[in-house]
Amino acid sequence: MRCLARICAGAFIAASLALSPAAAQTYPDKPIRLIVSIAAGSVTDVIMRAAAKELEPKLGQPLVIENRGGAAGIIAGQACAQSAGDGYTLCVIYHSTMSYNPVQFDKLPYNADELVPVTRLFFLTEGLFVNAELPAKNVAELRALAQAKPDGLNYATLGNGSFPDLFRVWLNNQWGTKIVGVPYKGGGPAAQALAANEVQLTRFGVGNFRGLMDAGKVRMLAIAADQRSKQFPDVPTLKEAGLDYPGQGWWGLAAPKGTPAAVVEKVNAAFVAVFSDPKFTAFLDKQLVVPAPTSPAAFAAFLKEDRKAAEALVKIANAPRKEYKPQ
Structure with a gap:
């Protein structure tokens, strides 16, 4: 038993040293796993793969x-949440992970408040899209079509309770329709499903x-922004189109x-440098996202306010x- 106790004590000391500030000075000394909460091919996945190439020379290790x-x-x-807190797992999270899921679901398999904020990365510019063959050239025509066929349209989501799904629920409440939500693992798969007419509309x-x-397979009816986009000047904002449902x-x-x-600060410095670099921000602009890196403390403060905003939008x-039930 004494031998076992020594082994356990040694393991504890080794783990403590691995997590100490002194050890953080040599961090990282092996590849870093980067969990991305979206399917490959989605715009966030594209951005993070590009960022990983820029981050490798700054951190001295590849991001997998x-x-x-x-x-x-x-x-x-x-x-x-189930990964070791040793700095070799980093997690690309979003509004659903930290803000919407905690106010919508009981029995989540993770505690959002226990995840350690590192930095905000960027804001999305979202749009309301339809399949190009759908006979709706604007939001008013889409509403008329949806009301004529209350359960005849499918809508791509990221799963029950995701922000796209909340917008669908809100639309149904506003329009008196029964638009059906169909879950996908990311914006990329959702976009392909819309082009293939598996779903007829979505917000992503x-x-x-x-x-x-550009290929004429999908059409954007409105854009989620305070002002019209310079890249799409003919596309009205959601508010102009009569869909005043806030949230970004x-x-x-x-x-x-x-x-x-110490590890959080080191990772933060590397990511902030990349997402502030003029060449990389020009790349982000082409992806129609807005870079917004922060300090860990500023991100934590942002998360508190975003949780409150999410709760308000869920009520709207x-x-x-409901209770979360794995599919």
Whole structure:
């Protein structure tokens, strides 16, 4: 028993040293796993793969991306929470992970408040899209079509309770329709489903649909922004189109519980440098996202306010709280 106790004590001391500030000075000394809460091919995945190339020389180690899309970020949130807090797992999270899921679901398999905020990365520019063959050239025509066929339209979401799904619920409440939600693991798969007419409408980040718009396969009816986009001056804002449902999508970086503060600061500095670099921000502009890196403390403060905003939007959508049940 004494021998076993010594082994356990030694393991504890080794773990403590691995998480100490002194050890953080040599961090990282092996590749870093980057869990991305969305499917490959989605605009966030494209951005993070480009960022990983820029981050490698700054951190001295490669970032290995692991896509964990689906269930409104819950699958990735669980994977992040169950990972060791040693700095070798980082998690690309978004508004559903940290703000919407906690106010909508009971029995989540992760605790959003235990994930360690590292930095906000960017805001999404979202749009309301339809399949190009749908006989609706504007929001008014879409509403008339939806009301004529109350349960005849399918809508791509990121799963029950995701922000796209909340917007669908709100639309149904406003229009008296029964538009059906169909879950996908990311904006990329959702965009392809819309182009293939598996679904007829959706709201997602514009960057996922740019190529399909150029190919004439999908059409943007409105854009979620305070002002019209310079890139799409003929597309009205959602508010102009009569869809005044606030809320803006964002993406950020978190780490598992227990990740040392020194490691968080080092990772934050590298990500902020990349997402502030003029060449990279020009790339982000082409993806129709707005860079918004922060300090860990500023991101934590932002998350508190965003949780309050999410709770208000859930009430507006009249979406009752429910128990999370893995699919």
